[in-house]
Amino acid sequence: MTDPATSGDVHAKARTSLLYLVKQLELAVRSRLDEVLRPVSITPLQYTALTVLERRSDLSTAELARNAFVTDQSAADMVGVLESRGLVLRHPDPGDRRRRVLRLTAEGQELLDHVRADVDAVEARMLSPLAADEVDDLRRYVAACRSALSSSPPH
Template sequence: MIVPLGRALMAAEQPVLDAHGLAMWAYAVLLRLDETPIRSQAALAGAIGADKTRIIAVLDDLEERGLIRRRPDPADRRVRLLSVTPEGRRLRDAVQADIQRGEEELLARFPAAERDGFLRVLRALSADPPVTPKGKAGG
């Protein structure tokens, strides 16, 4: 039940992302970089679940558009520190607000108590993802 719902929600987000000129991975990067500067492209890819070789083009595009910054780490010049720029933050916030409006419209169909319970369960699951019997993260 969760996978089809996730796909439907991603499909609902796509027109919002398109309107703002962002791909889904680019939005994921902007969301993650705001939490804290990331020490390397590989660490960022791992944090958002992306392949580190495929994310380079996304980072190049975001940097060319002035939405992120990549600068050498003073402690190790082979490593690039990644951070979001003020323009990237503004774009991310606008996209996030539009997506949240859509989520609120979806959730408004349900009574407040059900909506609150659903969100509480989602937060708990995302904070502590289920584990398969073999001890590996499940999905």
């Protein structure tokens, strides 16, 4: 006869870690976003940067990096690409003319508007197995986990 305590321990050891599942989810989302964004020639990270600027204009490149989950160097390179495509604009900070900040251009907004339904469809597909109250719970749980690991408040 199998000892329940022992078999429970074995099951607990064999269970997939949440960290692994979260990473798998991240990779699956990124793959779907790659497919959706390929026709407009932007990456998921560039898309994230554009959506950050859509919500919050006049960020420095370093602030954008923190909000878009990339290093300062990666953000600088990405901003260069987005600026050359006319999707973002660098301009003097209204509060400090020595500092340059970023703003989404009309072309950048048009691109976001063009892909919004497809990106929303990726999220809807991901959440399709869940009931509405479960989606709300998941959002709350993920935000709480992010907050527990974050050294600064989310933007």
